[in-house]
Amino acid sequence: MIQSLTMQEVRVESLEKLETLGAQMRLSANAGSLSIVFPKAIWERMISNAPVASPAPEELAELDLLREQLEAHAWEHSFASVRGGVPCGNSGLEYDLVLRPAGLFAMTTGYHFAPVVGPDLVARIGASLGDDGLVEQAYVIGAVAGDEALAAGDEALRVLSVRGRSCSTSRFEMPPELWQVLSGRLGWRNVDTTTIRER
Numbered sequence: 001m002i003q004s005l006t007m008q009e010v011r012v013e014s015l016e017k018l019e020t021l022g023a024q025m026r027l028s029a030n031a032g033s034l035s036i037v038f039p040k041a042i043w044e045r046m047i048s049n050a051p052v053a054s055p056a057p058e059e060l061a062e063l064d065l066l067r068e069q070l071e072a073h074a075w076e077h078s079f080a081s082v083r084g085g086v087p088c089g090n091s092g093l094e095y096d097l098v099l100r101p102a103g104l105f106a107m108t109t110g111y112h113f114a115p116v117v118g119p120d121l122v123a124r125i126g127a128s129l130g131d132d133g134l135v136e137q138a139y140v141i142g143a144v145a146g147d148e149a150l151a152a153g154d155e156a157l158r159v160l161s162v163r164g165r166s167c168s169t170s171r172f173e174m175p176p177e178l179w180q181v182l183s184g185r186l187g188w189r190n191v192d193t194t195t196i197r198e199r
Contacts (some may be wrong), residue, residue, distance in 0.1 A: 010030075012029045013030050029145065055115050055163065056163075063143040066113075066141065067111070067141075070177065079102040081108065082099055083099075084096060086110065086134065089131050091128040093128075095138070101143060101177065108135055110132075112139070119142060138157045141157050145160070145163070149161075160191070165192055166191060171191050
């Protein structure tokens, strides 16, 4: 006897809550009439593979403003070096800005700006950073950056997202010029810090 299986489709009209139950995630929907339970591993895989939505025009505008204001800040404060269009090693990419403040122990930071930042972009810049004789630390800044991208950096490579005002480091560990521009000229009060995953 052959038994046919049919796929059941349920339309979700509303989401009530998401809760953790040990090694599972429970999603309650449709005014509580539907409960979906995911093993945590499947939930995490589903979230990490979710497509990142395209940036909104205002997010792109804020990204452009951040780049402009960061460069203006460097000129106004007489940085030792302000350069643009600097190659990211052999990656085929460029830093939009490379800034070195004046001072004996100042670090040279490369800033790469992109509308959408994914883990592949972060990996390409990270691979080139080790052989870079000019840039000591790098920031990949996107109008949008997914969780995987935010978690893909390391101590020398950080990721910042305009959407969600998220970063892979706290505002206290950012280069002073970056936080001064974010908080002063763009009006950010804080950043949502995403922990870098252990490799």
